[in-house]
Amino acid sequence: MNISDKIYSAIEEFKMLQGTKKILVGVSGGADSICLLHFLNSAAKIYDVQVFAVHINHSIRGDEAKRDQIFVRSFCKEIGVPFYLEKVDIPKMSLEMKIGMEECGRNIRYKIFNSIAEKIDAKIATAHTLSDSIETVFLNMTRGCSINGICGIPAVRGKIIRPLIYLSRDEIENYCRKYNLEYVYDSSNGCKDFNRNRIRLEIIPSLKKINPSFEKCFKRFLDSVSEDKKYLEDICNEEYVRTVLPNEKYKYNIRDIRKLPDCIKGRVIYKILENLSGEKELENKHVNLLSGMISDNESGCITLHGGIQICIKEDILYKKDSKNIDKESISWEYELKDINSLTPLGITFIIKVVKKEEFNILAVKNSKNIVGILDYDKVPKGSIFRNRREKDIFTPLNRGITKSIKKLFNELKMPSIDRYKIPMIAFKNKVIWIYGVGESELFKVDKNTQNIALILEGESINDR
Numbered sequence: 001m002n003i004s005d006k007i008y009s010a011i012e013e014f015k016m017l018q019g020t021k022k023i024l025v026g027v028s029g030g031a032d033s034i035c036l037l038h039f040l041n042s043a044a045k046i047y048d049v050q051v052f053a054v055h056i057n058h059s060i061r062g063d064e065a066k067r068d069q070i071f072v073r074s075f076c077k078e079i080g081v082p083f084y085l086e087k088v089d090i091p092k093m094s095l096e097m098k099i100g101m102e103e104c105g106r107n108i109r110y111k112i113f114n115s116i117a118e119k120i121d122a123k124i125a126t127a128h129t130l131s132d133s134i135e136t137v138f139l140n141m142t143r144g145c146s147i148n149g150i151c152g153i154p155a156v157r158g159k160i161i162r163p164l165i166y167l168s169r170d171e172i173e174n175y176c177r178k179y180n181l182e183y184v185y186d187s188s189n190g191c192k193d194f195n196r197n198r199i200r201l202e203i204i205p206s207l208k209k210i211n212p213s214f215e216k217c218f219k220r221f222l223d224s225v226s227e228d229k230k231y232l233e234d235i236c237n238e239e240y241v242r243t244v245l246p247n248e249k250y251k252y253n254i255r256d257i258r259k260l261p262d263c264i265k266g267r268v269i270y271k272i273l274e275n276l277s278g279e280k281e282l283e284n285k286h287v288n289l290l291s292g293m294i295s296d297n298e299s300g301c302i303t304l305h306g307g308i309q310i311c312i313k314e315d316i317l318y319k320k321d322s323k324n325i326d327k328e329s330i331s332w333e334y335e336l337k338d339i340n341s342l343t344p345l346g347i348t349f350i351i352k353v354v355k356k357e358e359f360n361i362l363a364v365k366n367s368k369n370i371v372g373i374l375d376y377d378k379v380p381k382g383s384i385f386r387n388r389r390e391k392d393i394f395t396p397l398n399r400g401i402t403k404s405i406k407k408l409f410n411e412l413k414m415p416s417i418d419r420y421k422i423p424m425i426a427f428k429n430k431v432i433w434i435y436g437v438g439e440s441e442l443f444k445v446d447k448n449t450q451n452i453a454l455i456l457e458g459e460s461i462n463d464r
Helices: 003-013 031-042 063-079 090-097 101-120 130-142 169-178 195-210 214-243 255-259 262-277 284-295 356-365 405-411
Strands: 022-026 050-057 083-087 123-125 251-253 300-303 309-313 316-319 333-335 349-355 370-375 384-386 424-427 430-434 451-457
Touching: 003 169, 022 031, 022 101, 031 050, 031 063, 031 169, 050 063, 050 101, 063 083, 090 101, 101 123, 130 195, 130 214, 195 214, 214 255, 214 262, 255 262, 255 284, 262 284, 284 300, 284 309, 349 356, 356 451, 370 430
Parallel strands: 022 050, 022 123, 050 083
Antiparallel strands: 251 316, 300 309, 309 316, 333 384, 349 451, 370 451, 384 424, 424 430
């Protein structure tokens, strides 16, 4: 099967272009996206679709990014494809959002894709390949993923399609050579400081030395695992339906869940929590907590992110009505040295103190998890990690005022039921830092800072 036939095969197998007349292609200018844009534009008449392109300048690589922008615009003009350009400052936005640049870039990228696609009523085509899928599997395995993480990148997710998902990187380059297609090279792809690049540049070539057909063989593995996953999901759906109480939206009979094998039990619990929380990416720790309670026939409650309480009583699992949650019942606090554990609100935080000269390196390395930065020497002894109290006050950054937490939350238009769920650090009634808001002006890092306290959300820094 030649390269074009593989793309046609993926499109047909997953019905990628069914029900649409327009396709928006994300184009970076690299070989993958140029191959995708060229193919779809060439096949537009066959599928009776109109092709559009969007390029996003992330403001990360300076002149090189400008070069990519100019190249993609020129290529689209040459082949007659309508072109959208968006420029965003990802370094600045990642700091404001307190997440890593890679995660920030991905989130903003898809936000832009979805916005344009909705405006022109199009599906979104991205240039993910078999090689990308394999790299993702290896990354997920290093994090201890479940079977879901070793199925690779899905060919279709909602209105996002990936027509190149059967092609290796070598096949992409062969396609470009066949049609004399020029493309640009992202210099950051050669940097081994990034885990994905190390997998691409070191691990995959080593495996190809063992078996030159490694990628082809790995695809068979992905197909097999995906079939197993689908089978388990079908069983899970059948068992899930049995747990739902008639005419009850948020109540489940869990008696029969105890008898299920662990691989099905965990999936059913996950599906229940998805329905109760409205979240699609839940943490395994919550699933494991509930699974243990169900197996041990225990009653009690756990709290998910956002303060949603899930309770078990007499074989009934249910979502607690937030209107009936007493403020005192969710009051909690920890000494700062003891917060490397799951809080009652379902979030883990860690405090890491570093010298100012260490900060830049460590901040970049862990920027995905950093949710607060304080001048450690300004934090009074006896400060605690807790949720809000009456009479709390806070001095927002760069505003020259101090106001009550009540007025601050009113200003932020925060729902009343959420106000006792927000973690913060405080000394008496003086609030030092608020999750999602930031640090107080009185405790920010300045030119005189010697020691910096990093507040991290997630696993222990020692485990990274």
